[in-house]
Amino acid sequence: MSDTAAREHDADPATPDELFAHGLLSLVHADAASSERRIARALRAIEREDRPLAFFTRFRSLAAAAAVLIVGLTAAVFMYSTEQSAQAIVRASLRAVHAAGERRFQAHRQRVEGGPPILAAIIDARDSLVLFRFFAPRRQVERYAGRDAEGSWGLDADGRIDRTGDPFAMLPGWTGRGDGSFFTDAPEAVEAELERSYRLERLAPEPHPDRPGVACHRIAAIKTRARAGLYAGRIDLWIDPESQLPERIEFSDFPSGENRTAGRPPPPIRVIIDRVDADPFPDDWFNAARWGKP
Amino acid sequence: MSDMTAHAGREIFEILVREHADMLTAYLRSLVWSQSSVDDLFQETMLVAWRRLDDYDRALPFGPWLRGIAQRLVMDHHRRGRVRPTTVDPGVLSELDRRYEDLARAPGDTFRARAERILDCLKRLPDHMRDAVEMVYARGMLMAAVARALDATEEAIKKRVQRARQMLAECVGGGESPP
Numbered sequence: 001m002s003d004t005a006a007r008e009h010d011a012d013p014a015t016p017d018e019l020f021a022h023g024l025l026s027l028v029h030a031d032a033a034s035s036e037r038r039i040a041r042a043l044r045a046i047e048r049e050d051r052p053l054a055f056f057t058r059f060r061s062l063a064a065a066a067a068v069l070i071v072g073l074t075a076a077v078f079m080y081s082t083e084q085s086a087q088a089i090v091r092a093s094l095r096a097v098h099a100a101g102e103r104r105f106q107a108h109r110q111r112v113e114g115g116p117p118i119l120a121a122i123i124d125a126r127d128s129l130v131l132f133r134f135f136a137p138r139r140q141v142e143r144y145a146g147r148d149a150e151g152s153w154g155l156d157a158d159g160r161i162d163r164t165g166d167p168f169a170m171l172p173g174w175t176g177r178g179d180g181s182f183f184t185d186a187p188e189a190v191e192a193e194l195e196r197s198y199r200l201e202r203l204a205p206e207p208h209p210d211r212p213g214v215a216c217h218r219i220a221a222i223k224t225r226a227r228a229g230l231y232a233g234r235i236d237l238w239i240d241p242e243s244q245l246p247e248r249i250e251f252s253d254f255p256s257g258e259n260r261t262a263g264r265p266p267p268p269i270r271v272i273i274d275r276v277d278a279d280p281f282p283d284d285w286f287n288a289a290r291w292g293k294p
Numbered sequence: 295m296s297d298m299t300a301h302a303g304r305e306i307f308e309i310l311v312r313e314h315a316d317m318l319t320a321y322l323r324s325l326v327w328s329q330s331s332v333d334d335l336f337q338e339t340m341l342v343a344w345r346r347l348d349d350y351d352r353a354l355p356f357g358p359w360l361r362g363i364a365q366r367l368v369m370d371h372h373r374r375g376r377v378r379p380t381t382v383d384p385g386v387l388s389e390l391d392r393r394y395e396d397l398a399r400a401p402g403d404t405f406r407a408r409a410e411r412i413l414d415c416l417k418r419l420p421d422h423m424r425d426a427v428e429m430v431y432a433r434g435m436l437m438a439a440v441a442r443a444l445d446a447t448e449e450a451i452k453k454r455v456q457r458a459r460q461m462l463a464e465c466v467g468g469g470e471s472p473p
Contacts, residue, residue, distance in 0.1 A: 014381040016389035017463035018456060023324030024381070024412045024466065025431045027316060027461070038333055040316050042340040043308055088403030205309050215305030241309055 068198035086200035089217050089239055102126045103245075104278035109268040117272060120167060124278070130284035145293045153288040161292040193267075197225045198235065209248050209274065217241055223253075232271070249273040307347065311340055314360055317405040321361050321394055324369045324380065331377045339364040357398055361391055396467060415465035423458040426451055 108117035124131040131146040143156040156162045190240050198221035208214035217239040223232070233253030240247050251271040284290045318339060322332040342363050343350075350359055364443055365387060371377040381387060402408035425444060429435040437455075441448040 014383075014386060015460065016386050016393055017467075019380050019390050019458040020393040021322040021388070021412065021459035021463040021466070023320035023322075024409045025416075025427065025462070026323040027320040027406070028410050028413055029431045030319075035319065038319065038336050039311060041299060042337045043313060045337050045341050046304065046307065046311075046344045071398065085403065140332070205306055207305060213305070215309055217309070241312060 049094045085221050086202040087195060088246075089202065089219060090195060090200060090237070092188050093237070093239045093246050102278070102281055104276050105249075105273050107271055107273045108273070110270040111268050113269055120268075120271065123273070124281060124285065126286060128282060131286050131291075146286060146288065148286045148288050148290075150288070153226050153292075155292040157289075159292050161288045161294060163288075198222060205241075206238065208240065215241065245275060247275050301437065302370065307344055310356055314405075315355055316409065317357055317394065317398070318360055318364060320405075320409060321390075322368075324390055325365065326377050326379055328377065331371075335371070335377070336362060336365055338367055355398070358391070358395060361394060365391070368393055393463070393467060402420075412462055412466050415462050416446055418465070419458055423454055423461070426454045427458045427462075 019256040034184050035213075102125070104122065106119065107121040110117050119135055121134045122131060123133075129146070129148055132144065134143040143155070145152070147153070151163060153161055153163050201220045201222065203218035203220055206217040208216050217237075219237040219239065221235040221237070223234065232251035236248075236249075236250040236252070237246050238248040238257065239245070250273070252269060254268070303375075309315055312324050318336060319332065322339075323329075326332060327333065339360065343360055346363075348358070359409050368377060368379050368381065369437075370378050372382065381390075390423045398405065400408050400411075416427060419427065422444070430437070430445060435443070437451050441451045441459050442450065446454070
């Protein structure tokens with residue numbers, strides 16, 4: 001509503017109900033860009049404020065842990081805030097992923113605590129199309145699976161396209177089990193599964209893994225249904241508050257022993273999936289025929 | 295304070311700003327008629343909140359604290375003749391704050407999602423009221439222009455919009471359907 005139009009209300013008697021409705025009507029009819037400009041302007045003004053804050057300086061003596069403590073205090077703030085729940089953030093992220101178009105994720109696995117993360121997979125997605133490329137460097141093996149316009153597919157040991165069985169059964173054991181696998185569906189399916197089989201907790205914000213200066217929403221998902229859901233007992237999410245996209249998904253607390261009985265190596269202690277930038281995928285990128293023999 | 299600490303503090307405050315931006319915008323629109331005043335007051339409120347963050351009682355929700363700052367700024371600017379508030383009545387201001395607090399407790403993931411309930415309520419208004427409200431708020435038309443478009447007097451349109459806002463607030467607040 002324009003200023004001119006708004007000023008016409010000056011003569012109106014102001015009751016709480018009227019003013020309340022006026023505020024809501026003005027908000028919902030304003031364009032989204034104006035809201036973002038307002039926020040950006042306020043943040044720039046805050047950025048120009050170059051003064052120490054007592055709220056944060058009270059932790060001066062704990063310099064090394066100060067950032068962590070602040071994050072902890074903010075967790076208390078958020079605990080009392082009803083503005084946005086962990087479920088709401090995950091749902092918004094799920095919608096954002098679906099609207100994101102093409103995206104690429106890289107998965108690294110960590111065998112032992114403190115050990116180096118090893119590239120385990122590259123996962124590409126476009127709408128419902130998915131391409132998984134798994135790497136087993138020590139055995140110099142690459143395995144391919146995905147979903148194209150005809151459905152799920154995998155490549156057998158000879159590189160032939162197999163659409164008959166469960167194409168994901170050929171993938172490393174730590175990628176999933178039974179009806180719950182976080183790699184048999186696109187990453188967005190992981191988030192949907194979080195809501196069904198996990199208790200979602202909102203943690204204090206943390207810096208973006210790759211972009212200094214950007215704080216991420218932090219969600220921890222603790223498994224509540226032992227025989228259902230994804231393979232990991234705990235899943236941590238770093239979600240960009242602006243784009244709502246999950247920037248990092250970290251799986252840990254895998255059940256041990258089950259894969260040993262299947263003759264497979266034990267699961268890693270952690271699998272870390274990061275969203276990464278990628279050039280636009282070629283049109284046939286997700287077609288099984290591009291990667292395997294008929 | 296280390297740079298890291300200050301940096302983390304700003305990052306965290308940015309999240310708070312973003313989470314409460316819609317609520318603060320709507321609240322300021324309730325307090326002052328002018329959009330440009332709303333923009334200035336939005337920035338000033340966030341700046342004051344940032345400067346006084348150590349005064350904030352972390353056991354309490356952030357939203358009401360932010361509204362308190364905004365209300366004091368509006369009254370202060372009013373005393374200096376810089377803005378024309380919609381009301382200076384302490385009773386009205388208190389009741390207005392209560393309505394925002396009630397909305398914060400209503401079902402919905404975000405403040406905007408809760409605020410958008412008013413659009414459903416708007417659909418259920420009588421046609422003559424809904425048309426007037428949409429012309430004013432969605433199309434930014436002057437009351438005189440609305441009056442001409444709807445073949446009514448300007449005074450009648452003002453009363454119509456006034457009554458519609460009352461009904462919409464009752465609908466949003468109590469879940470009651472407009473007749």
